[in-house]
Structures are given as C-alpha cells and as structure tokens.
Amino acid sequence: MGKRAAQPSEKAQAKVAKVEAAPVDPFMQELAPLLTQLQRAEAAEILGASAAEMLRAVAPFCLKTPQAERHPYQAQMVDSLESTLQKLQAAEEAAVAGAENGLTEAKQEQETCAMQLEAAAAKAEERKQELETKESVRSEMEAEAATAVQKAREAQEQEQQLGKEKAAALEEKDSALKFATTWDALKNGTFAGKEWRERNKAIDETLKVMGGIGLDASLKASLPTALRTKPAERQRFSLKAVEFCEVALESHRGKLEEKINGFDEEAAARAKTREQAQEVLAGVEERLAGAKAEAASSQEALEVSLAEKAAVEQATKAAPAREAALQSNLAEAREALARTQGALAEFQGLKALSVAPAKAEAGSVAAE
Incomplete structure (x- = not known):
C-alpha cells in the first residue's frame, strides 16, 4: 500500500492565520447613500439603466476631486447627479403629498x-x-274579499234556492187542491156508511194537513169526532171545529197563492242582490289586486334599501383597514423622502468639496 497523505496536526489546525484587512475607504462609506438613491432613481424610472450605471461609476471620481480642480466633464456629471437627486426628491415629495391627500x-x-x-x-x-x-x-282587503266571496256565493245560492222553493210551493198548491176534494167530502159527509175505511183514511189525511198548517191542538183533537158525524147531527163545538178548519184551509190556500204570485218579484229581488254582491266582490278584488301590487312594490323597495345599507356597512367596515394601509404608505413615503433629503444634503457637501479626502487607512482583522 502507498503512503497515506500527511494530515495536519491538531496543533496546526488550531492556529489562526492573521491576514491584512482590506483598506476601508471613508469616502466610499460617505458616498454609499448617494449610490443607493441612484438605484432608487433607476427603479422610479427617473434614470435609464445605462445612465444610472454610468453615474454610479463616475460619481466617486467626480466628487472625490475638489470642486476647483474638476474637469468640465466631471462638473457636468456632478450636475447630472444633483439633477437626478432633485428629481427623485420632487417625485417623493409628490408621493408624500399624494399619500397625505389619500389619507x-x-x-x-x-x-x-x-x-x-x-x-x-x-x-x-x-x-x-x-x-x-x-x-x-x-x-x-283579503279578509274583506273573503267576506264578499261568501256573500256572493250565498246570494247565488239563494237565487238558485228560489226555483226549488217555487217548485215546492206549486207542488204544495197542487196537493192542497187535491185535498180540497177530500175535505169537501168529509165536511159535507158524503162518504157512505160502507166507505168508513176511506173516510177514516181521509180523516187521518186531514189531521196531517191540519198539523202542517198549525191548527190549534184542541181543535185538531175534536176533528175526528166532528168529521165522523153527519153535518146535520154535529153539535155546536163540532160545527165550530169544522168551520175553523175551513177557515184555516182557505187561509193556507190564499197564502200559497200569494207566495206563488210573489215568486217573480222575489226572483228579481234575489237576482238584484246577487248582482250587487258580485259588483261588491269585483270592486274588492280590484282593490285587493292594487293592495297586493303596492305591497310587492314596497317589498322590492325595502330589499333595495337593505342592499344599499349592506353596501355602506361593508364600505364602513373596510374603511379602518384602508386608512391603516394609507397611514403605512404615508410613513413609507415620508421615510423615503427623508432618505433622499439626507442624501441630497450629503451630496451638497461633497459637491462643494475643496480638499481631496484622505486616503483609506489599512487595518487588520483576524480571519476565521
């Protein structure tokens, strides 16, 4: 195997080499706010990108040269810097004014x-x-209309009922005329002795009829005896009973005739009542339709008002947040203006520079 590469010892790793620090230029530190404002002028489109880059490049050389020693080109660049800062300040003053107006x-x-x-x-x-x-x-109006409908219905029913009443009255008259024959036979005693069953049926029919026309109970009770007796043999009370029955039957037939004769007049009266009820109903329904239309219009108007109120409420609720945002915008605009004003004040000092700034001093820092 080959030899392993030598590794630095722990002692060597613990050493910290001292290196000479880069010189710090006080003039460039003083110029930094100005260069920052040039970037802001470029962002605000007061300067084009190439013009901003050129001014940033020449600014240190132009401003570092004392005013009396500047070349005409340098003086022109200094004027451009001043004009740019003034334009930026004007724009920010306008922004502050706009924010104040908005607030x-x-x-x-x-x-x-x-x-x-x-x-x-x-x-x-x-x-x-x-x-x-x-x-x-x-x-x-709905309640009034319901009442009018009921009255119109009742008037129509009464008019229709009159036809039934007339038919019943005519039927009753016909029955009364038929019964008159039976009554005459009983009153005059024309039933033969062997017809006693027919006579008794006729008496029962008479009692039923007399009950229907409201004959006095005592007279009604005396009729069977009176009608079974021959007219010549009837006693005084029996004669009076028959006489009263005769009068009651005549009165009943007269009332029936009068009622029948009055049906045409009653029919006209009921028809008029029905027509009047229908006219009243038509008027009520017309007014009810108007009342419904007015209520619907009022409902629509209320809905519009509620919508308007909701919109104003929404705007009112949003107002504090909008005001807070505008306050924040105003604070930012004022802060930006203050920075530009400060940079412009620094620039004025540099513009009037009469002595070249001191060179940067070297220092040293420990590198990690």
Whole structure:
C-alpha cells in the first residue's frame, strides 16, 4: 500500500492565520447613500439603466476631486447627479403629498360612510314601516274579499234556492187542491156508511194537513169526532171545529197563492242582490289586486334599501383597514423622502468639496 497523505496536526489546525484587512475607504462609506438613491432613481424610472450605471461609476471620481480642480466633464456629471437627486426628491415629495391627500380623503370618506349608513338605516326602517302598513292593508282587503266571496256565493245560492222553493210551493198548491176534494167530502159527509175505511183514511189525511198548517191542538183533537158525524147531527163545538178548519184551509190556500204570485218579484229581488254582491266582490278584488301590487312594490323597495345599507356597512367596515394601509404608505413615503433629503444634503457637501479626502487607512482583522 502507498503512503497515506500527511494530515495536519491538531496543533496546526488550531492556529489562526492573521491576514491584512482590506483598506476601508471613508469616502466610499460617505458616498454609499448617494449610490443607493441612484438605484432608487433607476427603479422610479427617473434614470435609464445605462445612465444610472454610468453615474454610479463616475460619481466617486467626480466628487472625490475638489470642486476647483474638476474637469468640465466631471462638473457636468456632478450636475447630472444633483439633477437626478432633485428629481427623485420632487417625485417623493409628490408621493408624500399624494399619500397625505389619500389619507385625508379616506378619513372624509369614512365620515361620509357613517352619515350614509345612518341615512340608509333610516331609509330602510322607513320602508320597512311602509311595507308593514301595506301588508296590513292587504290583509284587511283579503279578509274583506273573503267576506264578499261568501256573500256572493250565498246570494247565488239563494237565487238558485228560489226555483226549488217555487217548485215546492206549486207542488204544495197542487196537493192542497187535491185535498180540497177530500175535505169537501168529509165536511159535507158524503162518504157512505160502507166507505168508513176511506173516510177514516181521509180523516187521518186531514189531521196531517191540519198539523202542517198549525191548527190549534184542541181543535185538531175534536176533528175526528166532528168529521165522523153527519153535518146535520154535529153539535155546536163540532160545527165550530169544522168551520175553523175551513177557515184555516182557505187561509193556507190564499197564502200559497200569494207566495206563488210573489215568486217573480222575489226572483228579481234575489237576482238584484246577487248582482250587487258580485259588483261588491269585483270592486274588492280590484282593490285587493292594487293592495297586493303596492305591497310587492314596497317589498322590492325595502330589499333595495337593505342592499344599499349592506353596501355602506361593508364600505364602513373596510374603511379602518384602508386608512391603516394609507397611514403605512404615508410613513413609507415620508421615510423615503427623508432618505433622499439626507442624501441630497450629503451630496451638497461633497459637491462643494475643496480638499481631496484622505486616503483609506489599512487595518487588520483576524480571519476565521
């Protein structure tokens, strides 16, 4: 095997070699802020890239030369440096002014938002109250419409019922006319002795009829005896009972005739009532449609107001963050302007330099 390469001893590794430190140039340290501002001028497009590179390259030589000894080209470069710094300062002053104006406007907008929010809330509440009123009117109109519908239905039903009533009255009249024959036979005693069954049926029919027309109970009770007796044999009370029944039947037939004769007039009256009820219903439905349209319009107006209020609320909530961002921008703009102003003040000193700066002194540091 070959020999292993010699390794440095631990003692040798522990030694630290001292090397001479690079000389520190105070003038370049003084010039550093100026060179930094040239970079910022390039970033702000006050200088082109090539012009900025040239100024950075010539600045140390031009400014290091005392003012009285500068070559015209060096003096021109110094003027270019000054013009660049002044333009940068003007741009940053404009940025500060813009940031201040923006912050002022933001504060004014915040105050405006507060007033707008108050107005939007009041408007939304007003429209809410208006909607509640419209809804109340609509509810009342719906109730009124329901009542009108019921009345119109009842009027129509009553008109239709009248036909049934007339048919029933005519049927009742026909029955009364038929019964008149039976009543005459009983009243006049024309039933023969052998027809006693027919007579008894006729008496039962008479009692039923008399019950229907409201004959007095005592008279009704006396009728069977009176009608089984021949007219000539009837006693005074029986005669009166038959007479009262005759009067009651005549009165009933008269009322039936009067009722039947009055059906046409009643039909006209009920038709008029139905027409009036339908007219009322049509008017109520028209007003109900208007109330519904107004309520719907109020609902839409309320939704618009609520949307406007929500937008103002959102803007109001965003205002503090926007103001904080503008405050930060203003602080940064002021800081940048202060750096440029400081660099420009340093430049003015270097521009008026009358003695060349001292050379850099060498120093030494321990290298790790």
